[in-house]
Amino acid sequence: MTLNAGVREPDEALYAEMGRFVDEMSKAGVLLATGGLAMEGSHVTASGGKITVVDGPYPETKETIISFALIQVGSKEEAIEISRRFWAIQGDGEGDIRQVYGGPE
Amino acid sequence: MDPRATVEAVWKLESARIVAALTRLVRDVGLAEDLAQDALLAALEEWPVKGTPANPGGWLMLTAKHRAIDRLRRDDRLRANLAELGRAAELEQQAGDDAFAAVLDDGAGIDDDVLRLIFIACHPVLSRESSVALTLRMIGGLTTAEIARAFLVPEPTIGQRISRAKKTLGDRGIPFEVPPPAERAPRLAAVLETIYLIFNEGYAATAGDDWMRPALAQEAVRLGRMLAGLAPGEAEVHGLVALMELHASRMPARLGPAGEPVPLLEQDRGRWDQALIRSGFASLLRADRQDGPYVLQAAIAASHARAREPGDTDWVRIAGLYELLVRQTPTPVVELNRAVAVAMAFGPERGLEIVDRLAEPLRDYHLLPAVRGDLLRRLGRDAEARAEFARAAELARNARERDVLLERAGM
Numbered sequence A: 001m002t003l004n005a006g007v008r009e010p011d012e013a014l015y016a017e018m019g020r021f022v023d024e025m026s027k028a029g030v031l032l033a034t035g036g037l038a039m040e041g042s043h044v045t046a047s048g049g050k051i052t053v054v055d056g057p058y059p060e061t062k063e064t065i066i067s068f069a070l071i072q073v074g075s076k077e078e079a080i081e082i083s084r085r086f087w088a089i090q091g092d093g094e095g096d097i098r099q100v101y102g103g104p105e
Numbered sequence B: 001m002d003p004r005a006t007v008e009a010v011w012k013l014e015s016a017r018i019v020a021a022l023t024r025l026v027r028d029v030g031l032a033e034d035l036a037q038d039a040l041l042a043a044l045e046e047w048p049v050k051g052t053p054a055n056p057g058g059w060l061m062l063t064a065k066h067r068a069i070d071r072l073r074r075d076d077r078l079r080a081n082l083a084e085l086g087r088a089a090e091l092e093q094q095a096g097d098d099a100f101a102a103v104l105d106d107g108a109g110i111d112d113d114v115l116r117l118i119f120i121a122c123h124p125v126l127s128r129e130s131s132v133a134l135t136l137r138m139i140g141g142l143t144t145a146e147i148a149r150a151f152l153v154p155e156p157t158i159g160q161r162i163s164r165a166k167k168t169l170g171d172r173g174i175p176f177e178v179p180p181p182a183e184r185a186p187r188l189a190a191v192l193e194t195i196y197l198i199f200n201e202g203y204a205a206t207a208g209d210d211w212m213r214p215a216l217a218q219e220a221v222r223l224g225r226m227l228a229g230l231a232p233g234e235a236e237v238h239g240l241v242a243l244m245e246l247h248a249s250r251m252p253a254r255l256g257p258a259g260e261p262v263p264l265l266e267q268d269r270g271r272w273d274q275a276l277i278r279s280g281f282a283s284l285l286r287a288d289r290q291d292g293p294y295v296l297q298a299a300i301a302a303s304h305a306r307a308r309e310p311g312d313t314d315w316v317r318i319a320g321l322y323e324l325l326v327r328q329t330p331t332p333v334v335e336l337n338r339a340v341a342v343a344m345a346f347g348p349e350r351g352l353e354i355v356d357r358l359a360e361p362l363r364d365y366h367l368l369p370a371v372r373g374d375l376l377r378r379l380g381r382d383a384e385a386r387a388e389f390a391r392a393a394e395l396a397r398n399a400r401e402r403d404v405l406l407e408r409a410g411m
Helices: A012-027 A076-090 B003-026 B029-050 B056-074 B076-084 B088-093 B097-105 B107-121 B128-138 B144-150 B155-171 B181-203 B212-230 B235-248 B274-286 B293-306 B315-328 B332-346 B348-356 B367-378 B382-395 B399-408
Strands: A002-006 A031-036 A042-047 A050-055 A067-071 A093-096
Touching: A002 A076, A012 A031, A012 A076, A012 B212, A067 A076, A076 A093, A076 B003, B003 B029, B003 B056, B003 B107, B003 B128, B029 B056, B029 B107, B029 B128, B029 B155, B107 B128, B107 B181, B107 B212, B128 B144, B128 B155, B128 B181, B144 B155, B144 B212, B181 B212, B181 B235, B212 B235, B235 B274, B235 B293, B274 B293, B293 B315, B315 B332, B332 B348, B332 B367, B348 B367, B367 B382, B382 B399
Parallel strands: none
Antiparallel strands: A002 A067, A002 A093, A031 A067, A042 A050
């Protein structure tokens, strides 16, 4: 699950609520890892055996993944239910749910 | 999205907490489970028509609670039982729906209730197979049909197992509590055994076509992680989680293209799941004691996971861990595993000495002659080795395994 763009500015209340949610999901055996990505980075293009590196941020993408949660659930619906709870805390914004290949379905 | 699938998804995530909170209210795990199932049926009827409620978990909780209160008003015996426990007034007081819905959000309180529920589902008065079914149903949120499918038995068999188990718990008046210190060790051992049985049922049978079987291993890992979150001070819980994660990490490499089992030392280690290996190591580090049987088995699995190539395996360390494990779990099968490790670490003669002491207790176990054949072959005693493999093939029940052994016997 990713958070690509959130509207709510993080404050103490959000951290506390999100902390409780993360704790609950970890105890439920569902949440495996969380992380955030810096807005700045390097963009790499490979072509004909050469790579070109350009400094970020990414001016052409409106949405940039800024944080993610790796969860293990039995179905897409379970993932959506967890996402629903996440957004109930986070407020407005958008993100994606993607399956990691290679793990159990 | 299919509303039915939504109900099932919410149920899977919430059932343990709902049944636990209801058990706290009515002090009868069987009744609590029935009430929770009623609420689930109500959701299956209502959500597809009226839409999914804004707070699905809270909706299920409230619906179940209303049914509990109805039941209490109708059922004099239950009211009398609860009055005796001084619980009836408390239940009526919680008539305010918000107060009750808040039960779900009351972190520590509900966590303790879920832990109590796990201890009840795995109570030693129940057979392990009953505990397995009850745990999957109440804590894992699986349906009876799903459990039956996973264990390859008819659905009514699982249904009966669950209702008998609930009746036993009721008849024996098993209290809703975390076991007192004097009982804690054996009670925890029963919980760990139940979860490990679920894991092995899924892990050992990955050859089956049915997706439910590997999913069972995944479910056991989830239950283990849940338990580790609820009882973080128990080293053996972390040991079990580590053991399951490390074994599960090998799942992608355990079967060959034709579905034949691939032995550990011949597996393509590049296919081992590195994320599971890392969580296995992390779980093992959380165990603050290193002498319990699950921690020791996890440490053995970790030694294999650490070796990039089979030749890098630290067999001396593994043989030492098996020696500690034999002291904890003195069974001939563990001793046979130790013999293999000792042979790898110190040479086949040393392994053979151990194997020969096991001839009587493992008389009918096909892996004894199979291991003996391996060791004899490494010592260059080929004729004896072939006889051992032939004997192993005779004892093996699995056709595929028998073929491999016959081939080694040169037959």
